[in-house]
Amino acid sequence: MSRLKHDGSALAAGFIFGLGLGIAQMINPRKVLAFLDISGGWDPSLAVVLGAAVTVTAVAFRWVLRADRPILHPEFHVPTRRDIDKPLVFGALIFGVGWGIGGYCPGPAIASLALMHWESWLFIAAMLVGSWLQPRVSPTFADAAVEPIPKQVED
Amino acid sequence: MTDFTPLSAMLGGLLIGLSAALLLWFNGRIAGISGIVNGALGGGERGWRWSFLAGLVLGGGSYIWITDAAPFRTDFPPGLIVLAGLLVGFGTRMGSGCTSGHGVCGLARLSMRSLVATLTFLAAGIIATFVSRHLLGVPL
Numbered sequence: 641m642s643r644l645k646h647d648g649s650a651l652a653a654g655f656i657f658g659l660g661l662g663i664a665q666m667i668n669p670r671k672v673l674a675f676l677d678i679s680g681g682w683d684p685s686l687a688v689v690l691g692a693a694v695t696v697t698a699v700a701f702r703w704v705l706r707a708d709r710p711i712l713h714p715e716f717h718v719p720t721r722r723d724i725d726k727p728l729v730f731g732a733l734i735f736g737v738g739w740g741i742g743g744y745c746p747g748p749a750i751a752s753l754a755l756m757h758w759e760s761w762l763f764i765a766a767m768l769v770g771s772w773l774q775p776r777v778s779p780t781f782a783d784a785a786v787e788p789i790p791k792q793v794e795d
Numbered sequence: 796m797t798d799f800t801p802l803s804a805m806l807g808g809l810l811i812g813l814s815a816a817l818l819l820w821f822n823g824r825i826a827g828i829s830g831i832v833n834g835a836l837g838g839g840e841r842g843w844r845w846s847f848l849a850g851l852v853l854g855g856g857s858y859i860w861i862t863d864a865a866p867f868r869t870d871f872p873p874g875l876i877v878l879a880g881l882l883v884g885f886g887t888r889m890g891s892g893c894t895s896g897h898g899v900c901g902l903a904r905l906s907m908r909s910l911v912a913t914l915t916f917l918a919a920g921i922i923a924t925f926v927s928r929h930l931l932g933v934p935l
Contacts, residue, residue, distance in 0.1 A: 643842065646821075646822060646842070646843055647842045647843050647845075647846040648846070649817065649818075649821040649822055650818065650821075650822055650824075650842075650843035650844070650846040650847040650850065651846040651847065651849060651850040651853075652817070652850060653814045653815075653817045653818040653821070653822070653826065653847060653850065654814070654846065654847035654848060654849065654850025654851040654853075654854060655850035655851070655853050655854035655857075656810050656811075656813055656814040656817065656850075656854060657810070657811055657814035657815070657826060657847075657850070657851055657854060657895075658850060658851040658852065658853065658854025658855035658856070658857075658858070659810055659854040659855070659857055659858055660806075660807040660808065660809070660810030660811040660813075660814060660854070661807065661811065661851075661854070661855055661858075662807070662854065662855045662857070662858025662859060662862075662864075663803050663806050663807040663810065663858060664803055664804050664806070664807020664808060664810075664811070665797075665800060665803060665804075665807070666807065667855055667858070667859075667864075667867075668797070668867040669867060669868065669871075670797055670867050670868055670935050671797045671867075673924055673928070673935050674796050674797040674935070676920045676921050676923075676924035677921075677924045677925065677928055677935075678921055678925075679925060679929060681796040683796065683797045683798065683799050683800075684799055685797075685799055685800050685801065685803075685804040686804070688801050688804035688805055688808060689804045689805075689807055689808040689811065690808065690894075690898055690899065691808065692804070692805045692806075692807075692808025692809050692811075692812060693808040693809070693811040693812040693815070693899045694812065694898075694899055694902045694903050695812065696808075696809055696811075696812025696813055696815075696816060697812045697815045697816055697899055697900060697902075697903035698902070698903040698905075700812070700813075700815075700816030700819075700820070700903075701815075701816065701819060701900075701903050701904060704816060704819050704820045705819075707820075709823070710819065710820060710821055710822055710823035711820060711821045712821045712822060713821070713822050713823040713824075714823075715823055716819070716823040717823055717824055717825065718819075718825060718904070719825065719891075719901075719904075719906065719908075721908060722906075722907065722908065723908070724907065724908060724911050727889045727890060727891070728890050728891065728908055728911065728912055729890070729911065729912075729915055730886075730889060730890070731885075731886045731887065731888070731889030731890020731891065731912075732886065732890040732897070732911070732912040732913075732915035732916040732919070733886070733890075733915055733916070733919045734882050734885055734886030734889065734890075734919075735882065735883055735885075735886030735887045735889075735890055735893060735916050735919070736886070736915060736916030736917065736918065736919025736920040736922075736923065737882050737886070737919050737920070737922075737923040738878070738879045738880070738881070738882025738883035738884075738885075738886060738923075739879070739883060739894075739916060739919075739920045739923070740919065740920035740921065740922065740923025740924040740925075740927065741875055741878060741879040741882070741923055741924075741927050741933075742871075742875060742876055742878075742879025742880070742883070743879075744879060744880070744883065745828075745883060745887075745893050745894040745895075746828040746829045746832060746883065746887060746893050746894075746895075747828040747851065747893070747894065747895050748855075749880075749883075750828065750832075750848060750851050750852060750855070751851050751852065751854065751855025751856075752855055752859070753852050753855070753856075754852060754853075754855055754856030754859045754860070755859055755864065755865075755866055757866035758873070759866070759868075759871060759876055762873060762876050762877060762880065763876050763877075763879060763880040763883075764880065765880065766876065766877045766878075766879070766880025766881045766884065767832075767880040767881070767883050767884035768832075768836070768884060769880070769881060769884060770880060770881035770882060770883065770884025770885035770886075770888075771829070771832070771833055771884035771885065771887070771888045772884075773881075773884075773885060774884070774885045774888040774889050775888070777885075778889065
């Protein structure tokens with residue numbers, strides 16, 4: 641029963657996330673590229689999406705993290721690392737280039753799968769290959785966060 | 796080009812923030828999509844991750860079905876979609892996060908790592924878009 645609640649609340653959170661991405665039209669890669677293309681006819685919508693989301697989370701996270709534990713789980717899994725290292729910067733750089741080429745980041749690509757358009761399906765397939773390749777191509781940059789260490793999760 | 800849509804952007808952003816807040820409040824987890832995808836395929840505790848991803852597809856799908864949305868572009872080169880996907884998968888794993896984990900959740904936690912990552916991928920995205928659209932003539 642607790643397992644059902646646990647996975648059910650994750651399902652509900654995912655649903656709200658996907659609905660938000662749809663309403664904000666972030667599932668439209670042209671809208672994302674119109675934000676990233678600052679040379680004329682700029683569409684600042686993505687900045688409003690990010691600003692609104694961060695405002696809610698900034699207030700809510702402070703309040704939520706005052707509790708000893710989450711409602712349905714024994715502990716909070718919050719990233720603890722503080723160092724600015726090469727994998728962080730180069731990884732963000734590589735991600736940004738891919739984002740700027742296609743107009744997709746992981747969330748909107750997944751939330752737009754129901755369009756049944758080849759673009760997001762092909763993008764996700766390539767994204768999974770890229771993610772699989774990363775620790776194999778650059779083992780010294782391997783991401784500790786994807787190993788099953790309970791206290792250390794991805795940002 | 797697309798039009799500035801502040802109201803729907805605001806509403807969508809509020810829902811995304813609400814989702815991240817609920818996931819931390821109930822499940823104790825950060826709503827970072829790239830990390831959830833990698834964990835769903837690799838790490839332990841896959842149940843909540845697959846559930847979240849299923850919800851993401853259904854939530855986006857509900858919007859698509861209700862508005863009867865059609866694909867937003869049809870003439871984009873498939874080769875560039877593959878290249879973009881490879882870079883996004885590789886980069887988000889190397890950099891431990893994407894727009895949601897670093898952008899939405901990390902900034903809210905006042906994480907310096909996430910601020911650096913967010914400014915870096917925004918700058919890289921702006922430059923890549925400029926090069927592909929204006930120098931190489933890739934369609935939007």
